[in-house]
Amino acid sequence: MTHAASSVVTGAIPINLEDSVRAKTAPPLNRATSEVPVIPGVADTPARARRAEAGEQWISRLLRGGALCSGALFLASLGLEFLPHSETVHVAIDVLRKSAASALLVTPVVRLVVAGTSLGLRGEWKYALYAAGVLGLLAVAVGAGLHA
Amino acid sequence: MTLLLLISAGVLAGLTGALLGVGGGVILVPTLVLGFKVPLEDAVPASLMCVVASSCGAAASYVERRLSDIRLGLTLELATVMGAIVGGLVAGLLAPAWVALVFGLFTLYVSAQMLLASPRPEQCPETYVPTNYPLGISGSFVAGSLSALLGVGGGPLKVPLMSYGMGVPFKVASATSNLMIGVTGAASVAAYAWRGHVKLDLVAPLVVGVLAGASVGSRLMPRVPTSVLRRLFALVLLVVAAQMLWKGGEGLWPILPK
Numbered sequence: 001m002t003h004a005a006s007s008v009v010t011g012a013i014p015i016n017l018e019d020s021v022r023a024k025t026a027p028p029l030n031r032a033t034s035e036v037p038v039i040p041g042v043a044d045t046p047a048r049a050r051r052a053e054a055g056e057q058w059i060s061r062l063l064r065g066g067a068l069c070s071g072a073l074f075l076a077s078l079g080l081e082f083l084p085h086s087e088t089v090h091v092a093i094d095v096l097r098k099s100a101a102s103a104l105l106v107t108p109v110v111r112l113v114v115a116g117t118s119l120g121l122r123g124e125w126k127y128a129l130y131a132a133g134v135l136g137l138l139a140v141a142v143g144a145g146l147h148a
Numbered sequence: 149m150t151l152l153l154l155i156s157a158g159v160l161a162g163l164t165g166a167l168l169g170v171g172g173g174v175i176l177v178p179t180l181v182l183g184f185k186v187p188l189e190d191a192v193p194a195s196l197m198c199v200v201a202s203s204c205g206a207a208a209s210y211v212e213r214r215l216s217d218i219r220l221g222l223t224l225e226l227a228t229v230m231g232a233i234v235g236g237l238v239a240g241l242l243a244p245a246w247v248a249l250v251f252g253l254f255t256l257y258v259s260a261q262m263l264l265a266s267p268r269p270e271q272c273p274e275t276y277v278p279t280n281y282p283l284g285i286s287g288s289f290v291a292g293s294l295s296a297l298l299g300v301g302g303g304p305l306k307v308p309l310m311s312y313g314m315g316v317p318f319k320v321a322s323a324t325s326n327l328m329i330g331v332t333g334a335a336s337v338a339a340y341a342w343r344g345h346v347k348l349d350l351v352a353p354l355v356v357g358v359l360a361g362a363s364v365g366s367r368l369m370p371r372v373p374t375s376v377l378r379r380l381f382a383l384v385l386l387v388v389a390a391q392m393l394w395k396g397g398e399g400l401w402p403i404l405p406k
Contacts, residue, residue, distance in 0.1 A: 056211055063208035071359040074352045097348040107204050108330035115218055130222040137229040138335040
């Protein structure tokens, strides 16, 4: 019933109610954007707008999660320093700090992967290629011992 | 006591980094070396770790608020990394003292422009369109090279480049720079970590402070007037210029005629 009702004929112009509702309820694209003149029409449908928003939400969550995880582990390691010194405490501090540092360093790299993937899924292959290029060059730089 | 002071230094660096998109290394390295007597070879990787922390902490909020331009960031990031690799390769052929001197004078000029010249009207952060991509890409390439040659972060160069050169609103430029510096910072730290130069005892309190400062800074930034941010940025550029001129002068002094 709902499917049948989604297309209503008003005079000569068929209107897809489902799409019109989606277009009205889709969040406005009031963000800092540079793609409008470069790829016209890429984010002009509600589905693409939703994917764009979802991609940014994932990047934001990822960055926040990485920062919080690393911060909590570093904070826990600082807390352990107040305990009486023993081999176990020393090892625990070391493990916590190494895990925190790893979480912190991996976060921006994963962010780059997520950004490239989400832009690729939106059809913006140019930016997906840029992200892959940055990752590849960084791997070369780190492998060669250069400071990027 | 030292622990609290290190956390406080981290808070200040995180706040500045999040507000201005410079990462905070500009403040942390001199503070650690001069204030805490940390050797420079330990202070630099610790500061880079804090740049990554500041980037992650602040960029999460900026991406959520749609203040960071992910596409522009990716474009300039590619040029920056290329520049960093080229800079690393030609480092042996150039005299770092001269490069530092030229960069110091250039930074001094940019900061004077920001402090003294009347600001140009900006595009709206919601509807702006970056212009002059060739300048932005070549400037980012140079920023990457300088990062490899002199150890300065790209933020002090990229924010004015985006803001003045590409017509990007200052706050968007700062937020985008914040997003970009995390990746390059992480790669730089990885290079140090492979050689065992990262002192996690030093990094732990700094990162805790930086994350707290970046969290506050990223909430403050959208509310602070752009004119105030510009002036703060110009002051930070003055610090960078002083560091670079000092570095250049120190390197050139032995060959100057007596």
